Amino acid sequence: MRFIVIGSGRVGLRTARVLREEGHDVTIVERDADRADRASADGFSVVEGDGSHEDVLAKAAVDRADAVGALTGDLNTNFAACMIAKHHGCRTVMRIDEDYREEIYQKYADEVDEIIYPERLGAIGAKNALLGGNIRAIADIAEHLQVLLFTITERSPMRGYTLSEVELPANARLLAFGKRGESMGIPLPDNSLELGDRVAVLADFGVLDDVRQLLVGDDAGETLASAASAGGDA
Amino acid sequence: MVVAYVMVKAASGDADRIRGAIRELDGVVEAHIVAGDMDFVVKVDVDEPADVKRVAADGIQDIAGVEDTRTYIAMG
Numbered sequence: 527m528r529f530i531v532i533g534s535g536r537v538g539l540r541t542a543r544v545l546r547e548e549g550h551d552v553t554i555v556e557r558d559a560d561r562a563d564r565a566s567a568d569g570f571s572v573v574e575g576d577g578s579h580e581d582v583l584a585k586a587a588v589d590r591a592d593a594v595g596a597l598t599g600d601l602n603t604n605f606a607a608c609m610i611a612k613h614h615g616c617r618t619v620m621r622i623d624e625d626y627r628e629e630i631y632q633k634y635a636d637e638v639d640e641i642i643y644p645e646r647l648g649a650i651g652a653k654n655a656l657l658g659g660n661i662r663a664i665a666d667i668a669e670h671l672q673v674l675l676f677t678i679t680e681r682s683p684m685r686g687y688t689l690s691e692v693e694l695p696a697n698a699r700l701l702a703f704g705k706r707g708e709s710m711g712i713p714l715p716d717n718s719l720e721l722g723d724r725v726a727v728l729a730d731f732g733v734l735d736d737v738r739q740l741l742v743g744d745d746a747g748e749t750l751a752s753a754a755s756a757g758g759d760a
Numbered sequence: 761m762v763v764a765y766v767m768v769k770a771a772s773g774d775a776d777r778i779r780g781a782i783r784e785l786d787g788v789v790e791a792h793i794v795a796g797d798m799d800f801v802v803k804v805d806v807d808e809p810a811d812v813k814r815v816a817a818d819g820i821q822d823i824a825g826v827e828d829t830r831t832y833i834a835m836g
Binding site: 600601602605623624626627628629630631633634635 | 770771773775776797799
């Protein structure tokens with residue numbers, strides 16, 4: 527897909543790199559000459575200019591882009607860029623600077639499809655890292671729905687079984703599976719669960735405890751409680 | 761008559777309630793939620809310059825969830 531990332535600071539450049547690693551075509555728009563040079567040296571196609579100006583986004587071929595990430599630290603620039611990009615039929619993602627604004631933009635900004643508050647994501651990551659253990663909260667999908675990553679331990683009741691033998695509660699779905707030390711992938715019925723393998727599960731809060739008992743065993747209650755609240759209060 | 765524009769920064773996502781409370785203040789003729797680093801722009805139309813302070817400092821600043829205001833008095 528074709529993406530435009532506006533702003534090549536700590537959030538934008540990292541996003542651009544991840545997209546490029548996954549094989550996408552990324553153009554960076556950057557106002558600051560030094561930063562633009564750095565992004566060019568990094569091999570990106572760069573348009574130097576203010577991403578809130580239509581002629582600058584036109585140079586970045588906004589009319590052919592699938593999505594635009596307005597990821598600068600300047601809210602006005604980000605919002606103006608989303609307005610222009612939406613006008614050109616792009617999906618729009620806007621970075622905000624304070625968490626309370628998420629609610630306001632979700633409600634009022636039709637030009638913005640998704641809102642990113644990097645500090646919130648960072649806080650969830652930091653909390654997970656501090657907790658350690660074998661359960662990580664990955665994302666809040668809805669108020670009572672969360673994606674969690676479980677690591678199979680010595681005590682996991684399902685250790686040695688295949689995925690087809692794992693009977694999750696009704697309000698839970700297996701999303702992804704990864705062998706120890708390998709990347710996550712689509713779960714296959716004959717994948718076997720061994721020590722250190724990871725399983726991503728979408729689960730309703732009401733069945734988190736059952737899922738935890740099945741995949742990790744009995745001694746992780748506290749970790750689960752902490753992990754489950756990570757998204758909400760981060 | 762004195763016209764002033766007050767830029768309001770919130771600290772809460774409850775924009776509807778805050779805008780409603782601003783619109784109820786005497787002297788406020790318009791209040792809009794805006795994109796950017798301020799969250800509302802409020803137009804005030806009052807008799808005396810001192811009334812601008814009454815609306816901005818006492819009225820708007822007293823609303824729960826309002827963090828900061830900046831007032832610009834219109835000159836022309």
